[in-house]
Amino acid sequence: MSNAAGTNIVTVLEHCRISPPHDPSLTETFLPLTLFDMLWLNWPSPGRVYFYDFPCSTTEFKQTLVPHLKNSLALTLKHFYPFCGNVITATSLSDRTTPAIRYLNGDSVSLTVAEFSGTNSEGFDHLSGNHARGVDELFALVPELSRGGTETDVGNNIHISPVLSVQVTLFPDQGYSIGYRISHVVADGKTLSNFIRTWASINVKQLNGENDFDNLETLPFYDRSVIKDPKGIASIFLQYSLRTRLQKDYEKAFAPAADKNTLVDATIILDREQIQGLKNSVSDQVPRVSTFVVVCAYVWTCMAKTRAALGQDMNNGNQVEEHFIFAMDARDRLDPPIPSNYFGNTIVPCWATQKTSQLVGEKGFANAVEAIRNALYEKINNDEGPLKGLEMYFDRNEATKGQVKFGVAGSPKFNYYNADFGWGKPKKYEIVSEKFGLIGSNESEGGLELGFCFSKMEMDVFTAIFTQGLLD
Template sequence: MAEFSGDTSQGFEHLSGNHPRDVDELFALVPQLPRGDTETVEDDSVLVSPVLSIQVTLFPDHGFSIGFTNSHVVADGKSLFNFIRTWASINAEQLIGECNYEILDTLPFYDRNVIKDPKGIASIFFKAQHENSGASFSAAPSKDRVQATFVMNVAQIQGLKNLVMDKIPHVSTFMVACSYVWNCMAKTREALGHGTEVEQCLVYGMDVRARLDPPIPANYFGNAVLGCWNTLKTRQLVGEDGFCNAVEEMNRVLDEKINNNEGVLKGLETYFDDIGAAKGKEVIRVVGSHKFDYYTTDFGWGKSKKYEHLNRICLIRDLKGDLGIGICLSKNEIDSFTTTFIQGLIN
């Protein structure tokens, strides 16, 4: 538990706004996840690491924030979202004297045996995790960086879809939003002097619970996301067809993941090789999903005013259907990106 110091009214409004805010200010609301310690269990030395840390920060007479830091070792974004939804639902029911938990569709499903692993991918990931076991899982603020939220309304999203529907009739909101951000980011970096032959990578996670063979429950608690790597050179993203090129690349990668004879796990055994190959490239990471209804999550005190995911790009849909895109950039990038983002939607 922490308490905000200073003018709580200005602090609450400032930190929950869409305008650029220093990342350091927002990280003050988020707890650090302690490093693991080595312990002896049955004569064997094991590393025991915390997996979740929560900090509640009070803004007296104005509200509070709940900051989460979690390890991906035990849970992906959907699992954490379901945890928050379950916690909120239980709290809301207890406030009105009800405790009918059995009707909650977010209660966790823990059985790991539902996932089949004929390629031994688990052992590959375990080995890689063991080799990096000393690393801290806590996110850390980056100097000279700011966090801002950019909003696309429903009409703007549809306008972007219309630009590519002749080639990709069933393009998704996620695809056009990520492609547009990728396009704007490449233009920003080019304006700041980055070379046009530099490779730009867009990386995001795809939930595969429903795509495994056999499918696993939607409330499976663990990791069931695959990294999707999309790569284009800056010149392919900044030209007149830059946005369309980005959408086509995303569509190609997704098609390869979904429509192949080996299923969605094809190539997963080389995941860490892909990470190594990305060194030296400019990488944009998108986390979470706009399908997570954070703004309908109610602890019994009403909906939240703002949801943020720090130091990454995150898409959040609000109750009106507009899309908030949280972006963390350096201070010398944010002005150029803002201009590019706004002008592109107008034109």
């Protein structure tokens, strides 16, 4: 595997498939897609990487770490078996195939075992740092997830898409990383967090000689009947997804917004005092604002100012609206609420809208705070609950084509840094190639890690504006 410069930075040691222990009762299982899953049918599969500071030799890696990780992954997939399967959907608007995750006995997850073979300057400390690193470098640690577009079962007229692939990479005598790529159709952040925590817990039990792997609070709940769809939103989303796939917009959805070889990822840490300072600066206009709202609002205004500084006038004289889209977990807000360990997606998108001129002006930060808070309240405080207006999501998306839109990945609610496989907690969790990611900080108690993906020029300007704004 190589980066854009053609330098081999990762050598693949092994490709294998990991299956759960044989269960004769699970010969063929279908988990129907709900309206929340259908939202992501044409969405690119996100990539993530955990970095672990655990110096070990190639021999120890091959003989100890990898065998334990393989075995604990298989035991975890016993409980999370849909991750071994495939998403199946129709190939035409007239077909009546029920969209589902299909698991067949013997299905498996792709696991790549690799070793970093670049120079020390490109190695563990560089890739796990907060400074700007090439996205192509980080992608060397994330496995490919083949798309179903080339895996269509013509005879049965179904489109087949794999769900999960994993890569474990050794940095000799420095540490290792666990990277993965996952279909968003199958899991939201909560489900994925439960999966990783379960895998880590089982690996620790295995290292300690324990064999009680079936009594963990993170094990999934699969009953799809708890998701109600009185408006038929699932059908609306499915029809839209199939139409865009047939129109070849499906291919465009998987193309990066820019050539990934020109992009860099960087992380900015906000500590508790800085976050409180942001809250204080808008307390007169917007009292009692949450950390999530105030931080996202600040990022939004800094992005608008960055575009203005670079002369990227995408909004016709700053008068056309632009949009910040964020996710709200509906598990606790559905009627009745559903279990926190429900397997699948339960997030709904919230839209905050402002004109660019309102964001870059003197009151831009307060305007952004109010817009995001109002978008959140709109989902919470209404008679229809979090599903209000959800059926119009793709219509709204179409109506705002050409306007500035961006969202946020990750969540400060999930403690990614608790994923200890028995050899220490992660040094770094990286959301790869997302314009904006937000998680709890590993370095600052009560702080946040903000991950960004821009061109190098955009990153330099954005960072300067972001940093100066905190000082003003």
